[in-house]
Amino acid sequence: MSWEVITRNNYPCKCGAGTYTYISEMDDWSRTRVKYILDCNQCKEKYFFNEGFFTSKEVVKISTRFQQEIDKYVEELNEYIGVTYYNFWLMMFSACKTKKDYWNELKHIKKELGIYPQSLGTFYKDVNRYENIEIYLLELFKHYSKYKTGDHFLFDRLMKLMDISDKKIDEIETRISKVDLEMKEELKNCDSLV
Numbered sequence: 001m002s003w004e005v006i007t008r009n010n011y012p013c014k015c016g017a018g019t020y021t022y023i024s025e026m027d028d029w030s031r032t033r034v035k036y037i038l039d040c041n042q043c044k045e046k047y048f049f050n051e052g053f054f055t056s057k058e059v060v061k062i063s064t065r066f067q068q069e070i071d072k073y074v075e076e077l078n079e080y081i082g083v084t085y086y087n088f089w090l091m092m093f094s095a096c097k098t099k100k101d102y103w104n105e106l107k108h109i110k111k112e113l114g115i116y117p118q119s120l121g122t123f124y125k126d127v128n129r130y131e132n133i134e135i136y137l138l139e140l141f142k143h144y145s146k147y148k149t150g151d152h153f154l155f156d157r158l159m160k161l162m163d164i165s166d167k168k169i170d171e172i173e174t175r176i177s178k179v180d181l182e183m184k185e186e187l188k189n190c191d192s193l194v
């Protein structure tokens, strides 16, 4: 079995001083594969080169450093919310007696959170995958309250719905946005160097 070159093209590299080569090949069974080869030493030093895409090593280094710090704060926030507000979340269901009551309550909550409500049948099926309804609600709470940088719409809606105003949460959120901003600033400076 052998591979035959079908296409072989050179393109200018990122720094402009050299090239990269694109090669597509086919074997006896008409299977194809594609290869990219970076021919520029300058670019090899500055970039990760993958499938024809250049990624600045400096950008990766900076993002990784800041991201680690952000991840740490996000984890702290998620943990704090779990420990502090889980019982409060359960109390929202304290009037529920039957599974249908839980479904009804969740329907209202989901509407407030901007989530499409489930049918009663799907809800029953979902709950039955868990040991009991409390564990199911815990999973839901973990999911809804999970803070993500860049996209914490659901988180914000949940805090509003549960009427939570907490200095500790504000303080961690401020830390996260500060580091996020610092990262963006540093990346901007880095971009102008590339």
Ligand SMILES: [Zn+2]
Pocket (backbone or CB within 6 Å): 013, 014, 015, 016, 017, 018, 019, 040, 041, 042, 043, 044
């Ligand atoms: Zn180059």
